[in-house]
Every structure is written in structure tokens, then in C-alpha cells.
Amino acid sequence: xxxxxxxxxxxxxxxxxxxxxxxxxxxxxxxxxxxxxxxxxxxxxxxxxxxxxxxxxxxxxxxxxxxxxxxxxxxxxxxxxxxxxxxxxxxxxxxxxxxxxxxxxxxxxxxxxxxxxxxxxxxxxxxxxxxxxxxxxxxxxxxxxxxxxxxxxxxxxxxxxxxxxxxxxxxxxxxxxxxxxxxxxxxxxxxxxxxxxxxxxxxxxxxxxxxxxxxxxxxxxxxxxxxxxxxxxxxxxxxxxxxxxxxxxxxxxxxxxxxxxxxxxxxxxxxxxxxxxxxxxxxxxxxxxxxxxxxxxxxxxxxxxxxxxxxxxxxxxxxxxxxxxxxxxxxxxxxxxxxxxxxxxxxxxxxxxxxxxxxxxxxxxxxxxxxxxxxxxxxxxxxxxxxxxxxxxxxxxxxxxxxxxxxxxxxxxxxxxxxxxxxxxxxxxxxxxxxxxxxxxxxxxxxxxxxxxxxxxxxxxxxxxxxxxxxxxxxxxxxxxxxxxxxxxxxxxxxxxxxxxxxxxxxxxxxxxxxxx
Amino acid sequence: xxxxxxxxxxxxxxxxxxxxxxxxxxxxxxxxxxxxxxxxxxxxxxxxxxxxxxxxxxxxxxxxxxxxxxxxxxxxxxxxxxxxxxxxxxxxxxxxxxxxxxxxxxxxxxxxxxxxxxxxxxxxxxxxxxxxxxxxxxxxx
Numbered sequence: 001x002x003x004x005x006x007x008x009x010x011x012x013x014x015x016x017x018x019x020x021x022x023x024x025x026x027x028x029x030x031x032x033x034x035x036x037x038x039x040x041x042x043x044x045x046x047x048x049x050x051x052x053x054x055x056x057x058x059x060x061x062x063x064x065x066x067x068x069x070x071x072x073x074x075x076x077x078x079x080x081x082x083x084x085x086x087x088x089x090x091x092x093x094x095x096x097x098x099x100x101x102x103x104x105x106x107x108x109x110x111x112x113x114x115x116x117x118x119x120x121x122x123x124x125x126x127x128x129x130x131x132x133x134x135x136x137x138x139x140x141x142x143x144x145x146x147x148x149x150x151x152x153x154x155x156x157x158x159x160x161x162x163x164x165x166x167x168x169x170x171x172x173x174x175x176x177x178x179x180x181x182x183x184x185x186x187x188x189x190x191x192x193x194x195x196x197x198x199x200x201x202x203x204x205x206x207x208x209x210x211x212x213x214x215x216x217x218x219x220x221x222x223x224x225x226x227x228x229x230x231x232x233x234x235x236x237x238x239x240x241x242x243x244x245x246x247x248x249x250x251x252x253x254x255x256x257x258x259x260x261x262x263x264x265x266x267x268x269x270x271x272x273x274x275x276x277x278x279x280x281x282x283x284x285x286x287x288x289x290x291x292x293x294x295x296x297x298x299x300x301x302x303x304x305x306x307x308x309x310x311x312x313x314x315x316x317x318x319x320x321x322x323x324x325x326x327x328x329x330x331x332x333x334x335x336x337x338x339x340x341x342x343x344x345x346x347x348x349x350x351x352x353x354x355x356x357x358x359x360x361x362x363x364x365x366x367x368x369x370x371x372x373x374x375x376x377x378x379x380x381x382x383x384x385x386x387x388x389x390x391x392x393x394x395x396x397x398x399x400x401x402x403x404x405x406x407x408x409x410x411x412x413x414x415x416x417x418x419x420x421x422x423x424x425x426x427x428x429x430x431x432x433x434x435x436x437x438x439x440x441x442x443x444x445x446x447x448x449x450x451x452x453x454x455x456x457x458x459x460x461x462x463x464x465x466x467x468x469x470x471x472x473x474x475x476x477x478x479x480x481x482x483x484x485x486x487x488x489x490x491x492x493x494x495x496x497x498x499x500x501x502x503x504x505x506x507x508x509x510x511x512x513x514x515x516x517x
Numbered sequence: 518x519x520x521x522x523x524x525x526x527x528x529x530x531x532x533x534x535x536x537x538x539x540x541x542x543x544x545x546x547x548x549x550x551x552x553x554x555x556x557x558x559x560x561x562x563x564x565x566x567x568x569x570x571x572x573x574x575x576x577x578x579x580x581x582x583x584x585x586x587x588x589x590x591x592x593x594x595x596x597x598x599x600x601x602x603x604x605x606x607x608x609x610x611x612x613x614x615x616x617x618x619x620x621x622x623x624x625x626x627x628x629x630x631x632x633x634x635x636x637x638x639x640x641x642x643x644x645x646x647x648x649x650x651x652x653x654x655x656x657x658x
Binding site for chain 1: 577579635
């Protein structure tokens with residue numbers, strides 16, 4: 001950067017960013033709400049516009065920077081207060097001091113746009129409001145249109161309103177019920193500095209809420225649709241960046257993490273490289289969850305706090321199952337070195353899951369994370385998110401490994417005896433390391449076989465190993481030699497007559513997504 | 518018998534007296550207004566001054582229609598105990614069209630019911646918070 005450019009940058013006006021008080025929203029906005037901006041909060045009825053406006057208002061308004069909330073022919077103010085005070089952000093102490101409600105319904109009904117503008121400006125000037133909300137602005141527009149105001153008059157009104165409020169150094173939100181088709185050539189949207197679009201989509205029995213910053217002048221917001229949830233604390237948004245957009249110094253492969261099964265570590269070339277994501281793929285009962293538990297338990301012994309996200313059983317059951325195999329996960333849970341999070345809310349989103357895992361990782365400084373299992377995770381998702389499961393997993397695993405944690409995920413594979421699939425989702429490209437567990441039929445016994453399919457950054461065993469599940473966990477047995485067709489699950493004795501004369505290296509098919517439905 | 522247990526909402530007599538706390542609050546507000554009244558019927562005037570101030574307060578934040586709706590309900594609730602309200606009508610802005618013949622008790626009852634309705638809808642804490650805008654002194658016992 002040359003000196004001239006540096007000087008130009010230093011001379012630019014700095015737009016202060018206001019913290020919205022809505023978890024995740026500041027990141028989506030690119031740092032916060034631009035001060036003195038004139039914004040539209042748009043969306044269909046019931047999608048959370050009023051709640052979002054209240055949440056921001058209660059977070060921002062102070063006695064020195066008061067807020068004015070104009071209600072216009074929308075939800076009656078008395079009912080709005082009745083419902084909004086149920087949210088934990090609603091601070092009654094701010095009412096009639098830092099926050100004031102003014103009803104403009106009658107004025108809008110009886111008078112023209114100019115008079116409405118005068119009333120708003122007068123109230124803002126008298127109260128010295130720094131935050132102004134008009135709810136619903138759409139009704140003002142409708143009234144103007146019904147009163148035969150031309151589009152030019154309406155644009156003039158919006159433009160003058162924006163001018164006055166910005167000159168008065170107020171940050172403004174106009175709330176309106178709009179559908180996407182109304183976006184084009186709408187004078188309100190043209191004048192606005194920011195346009196936050198809320199939407200809720202229904203698929204089958206689930207409702208998914210999403211937010212999009214369609215426009216934001218002066219700063220770079222995070223593009224795309226971000227999911228959000230409304231709870232008793234108000235809106236919680238889940239940025240697609242997972243709060244991990246800053247550069248990372250996370251360690252990658254500097255040390256090897258033991259899985260708690262020394263022979264398994266040896267197959268991996270010395271353990272799992274720190275910061276990697278390893279996928280354990282195998283059929284039901286093949287010991288995926290057990291290996292993952294051993295990985296966590298070993299970490300706790302080594303001083304690595306851990307997080308386990310379970311989708312198919314409750315934490316208590318998970319701890320109990322581990323205890324039967326000699327792993328004490330209860331004590332580290334109690335003393336804060338381990339978090340087992342059970343994620344099965346209705347209509348779960350991937351972003352919400354990552355948020356929960358990332359929060360848990362940060363809270364205890366976790367070094368190891370287990371996701372058990374990806375199939376259960378997919379089942380817990382709202383149908384709307386299942387369409388993009390693979391892409392979401394890619395973002396999720398990327399986000400987690402950016403934190404520097406080492407991730408072990410389990411995935412159930414529907415076993416067949418013709419080929420060896422790695423997962424049902426064709427997701428194996430997402431992970432650095434893949435281990436495949438499978439059943440094999442030998443001498444009339446259903447036995448278990450393990451194969452390290454891929455270790456992105458290191459040498460690893462290419463042999464197939466028998467293993468057993470014991471009351472001490474997974475125990476690796478002998479290398480399977482003298483068989484052909486091991487990867488099909490129905491091996492036969494190796495025969496030089498078959499023309500395959502290299503018994504050390506299988507030529508069986510390893511097909512990713514072979515079971516993909 | 519083993520059956521489902523369920524909680525039930527019990528509705529109190531909707532045409533009954535306002536809650537005692539709201540009656541006390543109304544009395545306290547009237548008492549706060551009385552000292553500034555040098556007229557012949559200070560209690561009655563004070564009661565209606567309280568109602569007028571409540572009208573201005575509620576109109577500002579919920580509009581004249583919002584206030585008028587609450588006031589109509591308050592009159593309906595007060596009327597059985599206060600026959601002087603039988604002919605009471607409201608203006609477009611929710612103010613009482615004529616105070617002629619309306620007793621001081623009726624004024625007190627109206628104020629108490631209005632406060633009771635506010636408390637029902639938005640809770641006591643928020644109601645008191647709004648009232649503090651007009652009566653900055655502590656209004657609660």
C-alpha cells in the first residue's frame with residue numbers, strides 16, 4: 001500500500017458500528033449496525049421483525065441515546081408490550097425514559113404524508129432520539145397509495161424522512177410486511193441504507209427462519225441466508241461464517257493425538273494429526289461410537305478437554321455406556337473438562353449445531369470434538385436443511401478445524417457385500433482422514449475388519465486388520481492375510497491361480513458413496 | 518381414578534370490583550391531584566383529572582382508539598356499581614363527553630378499572646413505569 005492510499009484511508013470518515021445486542025447479527029452485518037443508517041426490516045407477518053426491532057432497541061437505547069418507537073396501524077401498542085415483555089431482553093426500567101412509544105395511527109389515518117413527517121420529526125427533535133423505529137411503515141405507504149399519493153410523492157416523503165432522521169443523527173428502522181416480489185423499483189428500498197430481510201419457510205412439518213442482508217451501505221456484510229431462532233431470549237442468529245471469519249493460527253498436524261488404542265494409533269501413522277478431521281465409517285455395531293469415546297477419554301487423560309455432540313442418545317446414556325467399558329466421562333463432565341451436548345431441538349439447522357459445538361469448545365478450551373453421528377445429525381435437521389447437508393457439513397468441519405480442534409465424526413454405512421462404501425453422503429472428501437470399519441464373513445463367523453483409507457498428510461497402514469470389541473474397548477487383532485475380496489465382506493482364500501499374485505495389496509474396489517441413495 | 522392432570526385458568530368475575538391494589542393506586546393518584554384543586558368538589562375533580570391524564574398517557578402510546586377501547590371496557594365494568602355512569606358516553610378521543618351527574622365514586626371506579634385493565638394487559642410493573650411519566654413521585658405503596 002503506497003503513502004497516498006494510506007493517507008486516503010486515514011482521511012475517510014469512520015462509520016461507527018453499533019452493537020445490536022442480537023447474538024450473531026453483528027457478525028452478519030459486518031461488525032455491527034452502521035451509525036445513523038436508515039434501514040428497512042422487511043418480511044412476511046410473523047417472521048420476527050417486531051421482536052428484532054425491540055431487541056435492538058432495548059440493547060441500544062440509553063437515557064443519553066433514547067429510542068422512539070412509532071406504532072402505526074399495526075399490532076396495538078398495548079398488546080405489543082404485553083407480548084414483548086415476555087422476552088428476557090425487555091428491560092422495563094428503560095420504558096418511558098430511554099424508550100418511548102408513540103402512536104401515529106390516527107395521524108396516518110386522518111392526515112397526509114407531510115403532516116405525518118412533521119409529527120415524526122417533531123417527536124424526534126423533542127426527545128433527542130438516537131434510535132427511531134416505525135412499525136409498521138408499510139401501513140404508512142399503503143395509506144399514501146390509497147390516498148392517491150403518487151410514487152414520486154411517496155419517494156419524496158421517504159427521502160425527506162431519511163434526510164431528517166439522519167441529520168438528527170438517528171439510526172432508523174422502518175418495519176414492513178413485504179414479499180420479495182415487491183423489491184424491484186420500490187422507492188422505500190431505494191432510499192434505504194440497509195435492508196434486512198427475514199423469512200420463514202415451511203417444509204413438511206417444519207418451519208425454518210432465515211435472515212438475509214440484502215443491502216447495507218458502507219460496509220461488507222456476510223452474504224447469503226443465515227438461520228435464526230426465536231426463543232425467550234429473543235432472536236439468535238447463526239452466521240454462515242460460524243463466527244470464525246478471522247484468520248486462524250490453529251495448529252495443524254504439529255502433534256499426534258492418541259486415540260486411546262495404541263495399535264490403532266500405529267495404523268494411523270502415530271495417532272490423529274492435531275487439527276485434522278477423521279471420519280469413522282462403518283455399519284451399526286462396528287464400534288464407531290466406542291472408538292470415538294476412547295478418543296475423547298484418552299484426551300481427558302492427556303489433559304485435552306473434549307466436546308461430544310450426540311444426536312441419538314442422551315448424555316446420561318452416553319456416559320453410562322462409556323462407564324461399562326471402563327471410561328469415566330462423568331467426572332470430567334462435572335469438573336468442566338468435558339461437555340456432552342445433546343442436540344435434538346425441533347427443526348435444527350447445521351449452523352445452530354455448529355454454534356452449540358463452537359460455544360462448548362470455547363467455553364472449556366476443548367482440543368477434541370466428537371460428532372456422533374452424522375446420520376443422527378442429518379435426521380435431527382429440519383427437512384429444509386437436509387437438501388444442503390453435504391455443503392453444510394463441509395462448512396461445519398472446516399469451521400471446527402479452524403478452531404484448532406481435532407474432530408472425529410462417525411457415520412453409519414449401510415453394509416452390503418458387493419462393494420465397500422465410505423458413507424451414504426459422499427462426504428469423505430470433507431475429512432483429512434478416513435477409517436472404514438466393516439463386517440467380514442470368515443469361516444462361518446461374522447468378524448470385524450478395519451482399514452485406514454486415507455490420511456491426508458501422512459503415511460499410514462494400508463493393511464486390513466481384524467479387531468474386536470471387548471470390555472476394554474476396541475482391541476486390534478491380526479493383519480488379515482491370505483484372503484482375497486476382503487473389502488466385499490465375503491473374502492475367499494487367496495489363490496495364485498486366480499491371477500492375483502500380490503497378496504499384500506488389495507485391488508478390491510473402495511468406492512465413495514457406493515451406498516448413496 | 519388415574520387420569521391426566523391439567524392446570525386450569527380460573528377466570529374471576531369479569532364484571533366485579535377492580536383489584537384492591539388498583540383501587541388503592543387510583544385513590545393515591547387522586548390524592549396526588551387533589552392539592553392542586555381549589556374548586557368546590559376537589560375529590561371529584563381530582564378523579565377526572567386522573568382519568569384525563571391517563572387518557573393523554575395512553576393515547577400517546579396506544580392511540581386514541583386504543584384508549585377509547587379500554588375506557589369503554591372500564592365504563593362497562595364500573596357501571597353495575599355506579600348507576601351515575603349509565604348515561605355516560607365517550608368522545609372520539611375516548612374522553613368522557615359530559616361529567617354532569619357522574620359521582621366521585623364513579624370517577625374513582627373508572628380510574629381503578631382502567632388501571633386494572635392496564636395491569637391485566639401489560640403487568641403491574643410496566644403500568645407503574647408508564648404512570649411514573651405523569652406522576653414522577655412513587656405511586657406504589
